[in-house]
Amino acid sequence: MNGIEWCVPPTELRHLCGRIGALYAALISNGQMATEVNQRGYDVVSAEGERISVKTTAMMGNSGHVTFNANTLEFVDRVIILRVNTDEMQVETLLDTSTTEMIELLGNERNTKRMLSLSKLSGRPKNRVEIKSVKEVTFQGYLIREHETGTIEIDLNGEQISPVKPELRNLAKILNVSLLNTNGNLFNTRQLGSLIIKTIQEMND
Known part of the structure; x- marks a missing residue:
C-alpha cells in the first residue's frame, strides 16, 4: 500500500495537515506557533519576530492551489508553503519567501481571496532551511x-x-x-x- 490511510473526513484531514505544517514551520524558524489559529493571517512567529503565514497541502504534483486572504497579508512578513508527502513520510518545503515576493507570484488579481497555483512553484529554487x-x-x-x-x-x-x-x-x-x-x-x-x-x-x- 502506498502512503497512509488517514481514516478521517477531508475537513479533518485539512486541519491535521495545517497543524503539522504550522508545527514544522515553527521548528525550522526556531519560533513558536501563534496563540490563535490564523491570528491576523499568520500562524507562526519566528525567532527573529517574523510573522509567518503557513500553507500546507497534501496534493502531489503541480495540480491544485493555495489560498490567501488579501485583507490580512499586511500583517504577514514571510510565507511558507509546505507539502505533506505521505508516500515518503516527510514534509517538503515548496516555497519560503517574503510576503512581497509571494504577492508578485499572485499577479494582479484583486479579489479578497487570492489563489496561488502550485504549478508556479515548479522549478523554483528552494531556500535552504537551516536545520541541525x-x-x-x-x-x-x-x-x-x-x-x-x-x-x-x-x-x-x-x-x-x-x-x-x-x-x-x-x-x-x-x-x-x-x-x-x-x-x-x-x-x-x-x-x-x-x-x-x-x-x-x-x-x-
Missing part, C-alpha cells in the same frame, strides 16, 4: 545529511540534489545496500537515507 544535522557523511563527492527532522539532504560536488530518492537508489547500488526491508517493501526516502549513512559510517570506522 544529526548525522553527516561523505562518499565519492557526495555529502549526505540526516536532519533532526528526519529529512535527508544530498550535495554532489557542492550542489544540492533534488529529488534525493533517485540519487539514494544509485548510491544503494554502489554500496550494495538493499532497497527492500525485511518484509519485502521498498524503503522510503528517510529509511533508505538513514541506512546509507549508517553503511558509509561503518565503512569509515
Whole structure:
C-alpha cells in the first residue's frame, strides 16, 4: 500500500495537515506557533519576530492551489508553503519567501481571496532551511545529511540534489545496500537515507 490511510473526513484531514505544517514551520524558524489559529493571517512567529503565514497541502504534483486572504497579508512578513508527502513520510518545503515576493507570484488579481497555483512553484529554487544535522557523511563527492527532522539532504560536488530518492537508489547500488526491508517493501526516502549513512559510517570506522 502506498502512503497512509488517514481514516478521517477531508475537513479533518485539512486541519491535521495545517497543524503539522504550522508545527514544522515553527521548528525550522526556531519560533513558536501563534496563540490563535490564523491570528491576523499568520500562524507562526519566528525567532527573529517574523510573522509567518503557513500553507500546507497534501496534493502531489503541480495540480491544485493555495489560498490567501488579501485583507490580512499586511500583517504577514514571510510565507511558507509546505507539502505533506505521505508516500515518503516527510514534509517538503515548496516555497519560503517574503510576503512581497509571494504577492508578485499572485499577479494582479484583486479579489479578497487570492489563489496561488502550485504549478508556479515548479522549478523554483528552494531556500535552504537551516536545520541541525544529526548525522553527516561523505562518499565519492557526495555529502549526505540526516536532519533532526528526519529529512535527508544530498550535495554532489557542492550542489544540492533534488529529488534525493533517485540519487539514494544509485548510491544503494554502489554500496550494495538493499532497497527492500525485511518484509519485502521498498524503503522510503528517510529509511533508505538513514541506512546509507549508517553503511558509509561503518565503512569509515
